[in-house]
Amino acid sequence: MEPAHALVTGASAGIGAAxxxxxxxxxxxxxxxxxxxxxxxxxAAELRAGHGVDVQCIACDLADPAAPQFLCEEAARRGLVVDTLVNNAGYGVTGTFLSRPWATHADFVQVMMTAPTELCHRLLPGMRARGDGRIVNVASLAGLLPAPAGHTLYAASKAYLIKFSQALALENRPHGIRVCALCPGFTYSEFHDVNGARELVQDMPRWLWMDAAPVVREAFAALERGDVVRVSGRVNRAIKGFFKLLPDRLALRLIDKRGKDFRVADDSPAPPR
Structure with missing residues (x-):
């Protein structure tokens, strides 16, 4: 029988590779x-050589609505059982909501919300049947704070993953399945290069940043403890606690002022469709 496999989305770099x-x-x-x-x-070659484990690669674009079904069917066709799901794939869309065409936002919602939700729906029945499974939904500290202008759907998508993970954890705990929403803050990866915000964030204090490896180790420790939401790092947990103490109006005013340090809020018109 094939050993159980962990499915990691967005595995080519950053937190996914970690x-x-x-x-x-x-x-x-x-x-x-x-x-x-x-x-x-x-x-995959690095991991096979270094650890002697089976590593299967299935390239696909989760912006394609057919991708989650394709992934699950291709894994089944290869005789692979998935006992761990890491929904990590993600990115940011710069600018304000109306500065980008709807097709750009539709792709974002598909990758950040619909695809991870569908993968959970497709893989949970097998986990339940076996009485064992783990799901990590990589959310963000942004999902727990007021949302600044720019990257309009990013914090919203992460807040969705957090709430989704909480309900999923309660529904599936009796079936031996652990679910955790991992909420990193600023993490060294290609994320800000891809979304065009590198110049903004490169001057931010180093103590705000974490390497991907310790973020991932915290996720596994949280799963073992049964934590449903885990904010990575003491600094990020302090930031979360600080904003929780503030009145909503003051918190929103503060994030609006500081958001310009890490969010591109270009309000130029969307390009022609």
Missing amino acids: FARELAARGHALILTARRSERLEAL
């Missing part, structure tokens, strides 16, 4: 998915 490395170091077989097949294959 999840893959940590799982491989723990001896877990893997299914890696992302758009860049060459990056996936390079990581």
Whole structure:
């Protein structure tokens, strides 16, 4: 029988690659998915050589509504059982809501909300039948704070993942399945290069940043404890606590003032469709 595999989305870089490395170091077989097949294959070769685990690569774009079904069916076709799901794939869309065409937002919602939700729906029945499973939904500290202008749907999508994970955890705990929403703050990765905010964030204090590896280790520790929501790092937990104490109006005013340090809020018109 094939060993159970962990499915990691957005595995080609950043937190996703760190999840893959940590799982491989723990001896877990893997299914890696992302758009860049060459990056996936390079990581897979590294993990096979370093840890002797089976690593399968399935390249796809989660912006395609057919991708979640394709992923699950391809894993089943290869005879792979998924006992761990890491919904990590994600990115940010710069600018204000009306500065981008609807197609851009539709792709974002598909990747950030619909795809992880569908993957949970498709893979949970098997986990329940086996009486064991783990799901990590990579959310963000942004989902727990007031949302600044710019990147309009980002914090909203992360807040959705947090609430979704809470309900999912309560529904599935009696079936031996643990669910955790991981909420990192600023993490060293390609995230800000891809969304065009690198110049904004590069001057931010180093104490606000974490490496991806300790963020991932916190996620596994949280799963083992049964934590449903885990904010990574003491600094980020302090930030969350600070904003929780503020009146809503003051918190929103403060995040509006500081949001310009890390959010691109270009309000130029959307390009023609």
